[in-house]
Amino acid sequence: MKKVSLLLLLTTIGALASTKPNFVIIFLDDSGWSDFAPFGTPPYPTPNVAKLAQEGGQYNNFYVPQAICSASRSALLTGCYPCRTKMTGAHGPRARGLNPKFKTLAQILKPHGYATAIFGKWHLGDQPDTRPPARGFDESSGLMYSNDMWQHHPITRQFDQFKLQYWKNSKITIPDVEADDQKNLTKWCTEHAVDFINRKKDSPFFLYVPHPMPHVPLFCSNEFNGKSGAGLYGDVMMEIDWSVGKIVNAIKENGIEENTFILFTSDNGPWLNYGNHAGKTPFREAKATSFDGGKRVACH
Numbered sequence: 001m002k003k004v005s006l007l008l009l010l011t012t013i014g015a016l017a018s019t020k021p022n023f024v025i026i027f028l029d030d031s032g033w034s035d036f037a038p039f040g041t042p043p044y045p046t047p048n049v050a051k052l053a054q055e056g057g058q059y060n061n062f063y064v065p066q067a068i069c070s071a072s073r074s075a076l077l078t079g080c081y082p083c084r085t086k087m088t089g090a091h092g093p094r095a096r097g098l099n100p101k102f103k104t105l106a107q108i109l110k111p112h113g114y115a116t117a118i119f120g121k122w123h124l125g126d127q128p129d130t131r132p133p134a135r136g137f138d139e140s141s142g143l144m145y146s147n148d149m150w151q152h153h154p155i156t157r158q159f160d161q162f163k164l165q166y167w168k169n170s171k172i173t174i175p176d177v178e179a180d181d182q183k184n185l186t187k188w189c190t191e192h193a194v195d196f197i198n199r200k201k202d203s204p205f206f207l208y209v210p211h212p213m214p215h216v217p218l219f220c221s222n223e224f225n226g227k228s229g230a231g232l233y234g235d236v237m238m239e240i241d242w243s244v245g246k247i248v249n250a251i252k253e254n255g256i257e258e259n260t261f262i263l264f265t266s267d268n269g270p271w272l273n274y275g276n277h278a279g280k281t282p283f284r285e286a287k288a289t290s291f292d293g294g295k296r297v298a299c300h
Contacts, residue, residue, distance in 0.1 A: 020112065020204035022260040023105075024251070026244060027076065027208070029069065029121060029146070029215035030287055031297070032270035032279025035237055039298040040280060044228035044238050048245035052264055052300045059299040067268035067287050067294030069123050069146060070097070073210065076267075077104040077124070090123065093145055093162040097125020098135075106136030106206055115139075115200045119192040120185075120210035121146065133170050137208075141168040141192055147182060147212045147219075182219040185212045186236075190243040194250040201254040209247065210267075211240060216274050231276055265299040 034040025037050040038058060064072045066082045074080070074087035078098070082088050085102050098104075104124075106116040117139040118132050123146060125131060132140035143166060150164035166174035166181065174181055193209050213219070213236050220235045224242070228234030244264065251260050270279035270293075272286040283292035 019259060020114070022205050022207070022251075022256060023109075024207045024247065024260060024262045025076070025209065026247065026262070026264045027073070027120070027210040028240065028264075028266040029210070029212055030268060030271045030279065031214055031266035032281045032286075033293075033296065033298050034280040034282060035214075035270075036241070036298065040282075042234070042237065042280070043230040044234040046237065046241040048241045048248065049264060049300065052244060052248065052262065056262065056300060062265060062297055062299035063295050064266075064268055064297055065295075067289060069215075069267055072267040073122075073124055074098050074102075077106070077208075078102045079105075087124070090146065091126075093149055093159065094126050095145075096127055097123075097130040100129055100134070104135045106208070108136075109204075109206045110136050110138075113204055115196075115203055115205040116208075117192075117196045117200075117205070118142070118208040118210065119189045119196070120208075121212040121215075122210070131167070131170070139169065139192075139196060141173075142166065142185075142189065142210075143177070143212055146215055147177075147185070148216055150177065152179075152217070179219065182212075182217070183221055185219065186239045186243055187221045187223075190246050193243075193247050197247070197250040197254060197256075201256055209243075211243070213240060214279060216271065216277050218277050233277055233279070263299070266297040269294045269297060 036046040038053050065075045069090040071082040071088050074085050087098055116137045118137045120142045122132055122144050126144040149159045151160045153159055164177040165172045166177050189209055218232050218236050220239045224235045224239040228238045251257050269281050269286045272278050281293045285291035285293040287294050
């Protein structure tokens with residue numbers, strides 16, 4: 001079977017469709033294969049993700065090219081292997097990131113009349129010409145890198161000189177993100193995504209929602225704290241499932257369900273070093289390895 005990149009697949013679909021379809025990518029951070037039904041049977045309900053698979057498709061052999069943040073994301077948005085873009089591993093604050101010569105999916109779609117937005121974790125560059133506004137996104141908000149790259153990291157002190165910042169478009173709106181802010185990350189991503197859908201329903205759009213969760217440190221809003229009965233990880237998963245439901249409902253309520261493609265997956269497998277703060281996979285090993293536990297991810 002010939003392998004094709006997600007970028008090529010989506011742009012081909014757009015070119016062949018009689019009307020330009022909308023594209024929504026919901027991308028998790030470090031989620032395990034078994035974290036959601038129907039791939040696994042977690043001890044907490046995930047009805048919205050299960051319904052997404054039931055009404056659409058379930059892909060059991062979906063692989064990322066490298067089982068770590070920046071490398072996986074660059075491949076997703078450019079269609080290029082990390083060895084070509086030189087985006088390997090996970091870069092830190094103020095890093096150059098993805099070379100601008102490699103166009104992102106947003107930059108490919110914009111000339112075709114698409115409105116573009118990203119709400120969540122970028123992690124593909126933290127300089128003016130490598131942040132989302134310079135890479136084809138009309139609207140953006142969220143973190144430029146992983147949520148553990150801050151002064152409260154339990155092991156390393158290499159991030160102490162940098163503040164974890166929350167950006168909106170080209171401006172920093174929260175210069176020093178703290179725990180109370182992280183609790184709202186999933187909620188904020190969802191609210192921005194729903195608002196974008198409501199405003200752009202009459203034109204083709206590309207919406208990218210790369211949730212910062214469930215990358216450690218784990219946080220969820222007060223509404224989901226303790227709700228799962230399965231610990232903090234379960235609470236985080238239930239809030240992400242809620243987010244999927246809100247985004248899908250916004251698409252349905254605006255009458256664009258039949259013209260919208262939704263992809264739900266993860267950048268890599270779970271970070272098993274963190275015990276009950278990590279997801280589950282039935283495969284060998286996990287994040288940062290080339291085994292299936294790292295590179296084979298659930299995809300709806």
